[in-house]
Amino acid sequence: MRDARHDVLFEPVAIGPVTAPNRFYQVPHCNGMGRMFPNAMIAMRETKAEGGWGIVFTEQCDFHATSDIQPYTETNLWDDGDEIYLGRMAEAVHRHGSLAGIELAHAGQDTGNLYSREVPIGPAHRPVSALNHPIQARAMDLSDIIDYRRWHRRAALRARDMGFDIVMVYAGHNNTVPGQFFYKRHNDRSDAYGGSLENRLRLFRELIEDTREAVGDTMAVVVRMAVDELMGPDGLEWHNEGREAIEMLAELPDLWDVTIGNWANDSQTSRFAPEGFQEDYVAFVKKVTSKPVAVVGRYTSPDAMVSAIRRGVTDLIGAARPSIADPFLPRKIEEGRTDDIRECIGCNICAAWNNLSAPSRCTQNPTFGEEWRKSWHPERMAPVSAPSHVLIVGAGPAGLEAARTAGLAGFRVTLAEASNDLGGRVTREARLPGLSAWGRVRDYRTGQIAKMTNVEVFRGSRLGAADILELGAEHVALATGATWRGDGVGRTLRSAVPVTGGSGLLTPDDIMEGHRPPDGPVVIFDDDGYYMASVLAELMAAEGRETWLVTPAVVVAPWSEYTLEQHVIEQRLADLGVRMLVRHTIVSVDEGEVVTRDGLGRCDRRIACAGVIGVTARIPDDDLWLALNGGVELEGAGIRSLQRIGDCYGPGLIAAAVYQGHKYVRELGEPVDGDGVPFLRERHVIEGS
Numbered sequence: 001m002r003d004a005r006h007d008v009l010f011e012p013v014a015i016g017p018v019t020a021p022n023r024f025y026q027v028p029h030c031n032g033m034g035r036m037f038p039n040a041m042i043a044m045r046e047t048k049a050e051g052g053w054g055i056v057f058t059e060q061c062d063f064h065a066t067s068d069i070q071p072y073t074e075t076n077l078w079d080d081g082d083e084i085y086l087g088r089m090a091e092a093v094h095r096h097g098s099l100a101g102i103e104l105a106h107a108g109q110d111t112g113n114l115y116s117r118e119v120p121i122g123p124a125h126r127p128v129s130a131l132n133h134p135i136q137a138r139a140m141d142l143s144d145i146i147d148y149r150r151w152h153r154r155a156a157l158r159a160r161d162m163g164f165d166i167v168m169v170y171a172g173h174n175n176t177v178p179g180q181f182f183y184k185r186h187n188d189r190s191d192a193y194g195g196s197l198e199n200r201l202r203l204f205r206e207l208i209e210d211t212r213e214a215v216g217d218t219m220a221v222v223v224r225m226a227v228d229e230l231m232g233p234d235g236l237e238w239h240n241e242g243r244e245a246i247e248m249l250a251e252l253p254d255l256w257d258v259t260i261g262n263w264a265n266d267s268q269t270s271r272f273a274p275e276g277f278q279e280d281y282v283a284f285v286k287k288v289t290s291k292p293v294a295v296v297g298r299y300t301s302p303d304a305m306v307s308a309i310r311r312g313v314t315d316l317i318g319a320a321r322p323s324i325a326d327p328f329l330p331r332k333i334e335e336g337r338t339d340d341i342r343e344c345i346g347c348n349i350c351a352a353w354n355n356l357s358a359p360s361r362c363t364q365n366p367t368f369g370e371e372w373r374k375s376w377h378p379e380r381m382a383p384v385s386a387p388s389h390v391l392i393v394g395a396g397p398a399g400l401e402a403a404r405t406a407g408l409a410g411f412r413v414t415l416a417e418a419s420n421d422l423g424g425r426v427t428r429e430a431r432l433p434g435l436s437a438w439g440r441v442r443d444y445r446t447g448q449i450a451k452m453t454n455v456e457v458f459r460g461s462r463l464g465a466a467d468i469l470e471l472g473a474e475h476v477a478l479a480t481g482a483t484w485r486g487d488g489v490g491r492t493l494r495s496a497v498p499v500t501g502g503s504g505l506l507t508p509d510d511i512m513e514g515h516r517p518p519d520g521p522v523v524i525f526d527d528d529g530y531y532m533a534s535v536l537a538e539l540m541a542a543e544g545r546e547t548w549l550v551t552p553a554v555v556v557a558p559w560s561e562y563t564l565e566q567h568v569i570e571q572r573l574a575d576l577g578v579r580m581l582v583r584h585t586i587v588s589v590d591e592g593e594v595v596t597r598d599g600l601g602r603c604d605r606r607i608a609c610a611g612v613i614g615v616t617a618r619i620p621d622d623d624l625w626l627a628l629n630g631g632v633e634l635e636g637a638g639i640r641s642l643q644r645i646g647d648c649y650g651p652g653l654i655a656a657a658v659y660q661g662h663k664y665v666r667e668l669g670e671p672v673d674g675d676g677v678p679f680l681r682e683r684h685v686i687e688g689s
């Protein structure tokens with residue numbers, strides 16, 4: 001069953017007094033559920049354990065009211081009341097033979113304590129870093145440090161009593177107190193906790209020792225620490241204090257979980273970092289400690305995992321995103337089904353939803369976060385009792401996911417695609433600079449469909465309304481996508497931009513189809529705010545054009561802040577010489593120039609250019625829907641249901657199209673109460689009721 005080359009991944013690993021059943025380690029990761037949506041969080045973690053992750057951790061678990069990271073929805077362990085849902089999570093993980101870990105965190109000067117209203121604390125008097133709040137953290141004095149150690153110790157004991165197997169002392173990502181003491185730039189103390197490296201590490205050391213002393217050999221004590229911040233000498237570097245710190249504490253924890261910080265560096269997208277991207281920074285750790293080591297790096301390939309172990313980089317394969325995209329990744333390797341792995345595409349939509357304080361969503365895994373509230377399992381579908389014929393028109397992410405899911409459920413499926421290529425927008429966009437991994441959205445689904453005898457795929461088949469009526473399928477899903485509009489209308493401009501002379505605006509679709517403005521400078525007008533304008537700017541610059549990116553936003557690609565990419569996108573555009581004009585909109589496109597207006601309403605700039613590309617909004621390709629009269633009176637053709645899914649219904653993220661393709665099948669033939677809420681809701685307990 002399993003490929004013998006992958007055996008090493010299934011060796012048990014001793015971590016102090018406990019033993020992990022294999023090397024698959026779901027590292028702590030936020031998910032936007034946490035304390036606000038605990039049932040969803042528990043079911044999500046349990047699914048990972050069921051899928052074979054040998055260690056399953058909580059997200060950041062704040063252990064005192066002085067660490068209140070509102071508006072983010074991580075977990076809390078402030079008092080006994082929090083033990084209920086955290087304990088349930090540990091139980092759920094244990095049901096599948098995995099170890100449950102808890103990450104004790106205190107955000108210190110990284111948070112404003114908006115809910116608790118406690119004054120934030122940290123190594124020094126400093127404005128808090130979160131969300132630019134006008135709030136300062138105060139420097140902890142020695143009595144605060146005594147209190148802090150007691151709170152941490154108490155939390156470790158609570159974790160033990162709840163049944164957790166592993167407790168983590170967390171100093172990673174620049175966002176917790178022991179890390180803030182460690183970093184020179186945050187710590188200007190002159191007492192025993194400031195100055196020398198030994199002093200700056202004192203609190204971290206004490207916390208590890210306190211925790212060990214408190215829990216004895218009932219739990220493993222692990223640490224999570226960043227060894228480099230990618231800031232050069234302005235921050236921590238792995239080859240100086242990063243390394244020295246690990247050497248000084250080398251044998252103290254039972255496991256070293258090492259990363260690069262901050263979170264944006266740790267969770268880099270595939271646009272900016274390949275699989276295994278942390279290895280250059282963390283590979284030294286195993287040479288300076290005899291304790292097991294864990295690293296992350298968006299590993300989705302079992303061969304890359306094995307290689308990292310064989311090369312002595314790591315003992316455990318740490319993963320957040322790969323475990324979100326495929327909770328069953330370990331089981332699939334174990335069962336020799338590696339081509340069934342649903343590989344993370346490294347897009348960070350999961351991170352974005354968390355950063356927006358909403359339950360995380362995954363582009364590749366539409367069931368993520370739906371395990372409890374919709375009882376969606378990532379691998380299983382209830383088989384249909386009477387398999388009817390489903391016709392899906394369009395093989396973009398929505399159509400492919402609908403076809404895959406309908407095939408899994410046992411429907412007879414026909415998938416018709418107008419072009420010769422499957423994948424729709426994903427295939428087109430994956431050819432743009434840095435986005436090739438997005439092709440995995442297509443590849444996973446085409447790979448699965450190819451194995452299904454009940455799914456027939458027709459390429460080069462542009463269906464008209466008459467074809468659909470003729471085909472006689474009982475259920476028809478229109479997944480025909482959307483088209484970028486070429487009139488400039490979007491978030492800022494509510495009516496078409498005036499065009500005099502020239503060819504007007506090109507669209508991203510035009511560019512992806514190979515069209516180009518005449519030779520000369522190009523202006524990209526971005527009123528979309530996510531990735532598209534910036535990748536087109538990269539493309540234009542790479543083709544040797546003088547490139548402008550004009551946006552009404554205050555920074556380029558503002559929404560990519562949520563995917564942790566904004567700063568790297570801006571850096572890349574700057575490196576490529578792209579000229580960025582923020583807080584500007586375009587007001588007219590004329591022959592040889594574009595006129596822009598600034599955020600204060602002044603017409604202040606004319607930019608000479610050979611062409612303008614507008615990245616503003618999209619329009620659904622719903623001609624078929626209109627031709628079929630929205631499904632009214634189709635019974636004569638034997639069609640019981642007609643629906644639009646994906647961008648054809650409402651243009652959106654790829655993640656939304658995949659989700660809709662999945663949802664379509666889950667609800668097919670099921671009575672759906674359109675007036676109600678289509679999922680279970682988390683309820684608060686009202687005191688006294």
Ligand code: ADP
Nearest residue numbers: 394396397398418424425463480481646647657
């Ligand atoms: P989504 O993101 O919703 O999946 P895409 O734009 O990625 O949408 O994909 C839509 C797909 O539908 C494209 O591959 C397109 O070629 C195909 N398509 C559009 N109209 C038709 C049609 N009439 N018949 C068959 N396929 C179609």
Ligand code: SF4
Nearest residue numbers: 344345347348350362
């Ligand atoms: Fe990976 Fe994107 Fe899913 Fe996150 S949302 S796990 S980055 S595929």
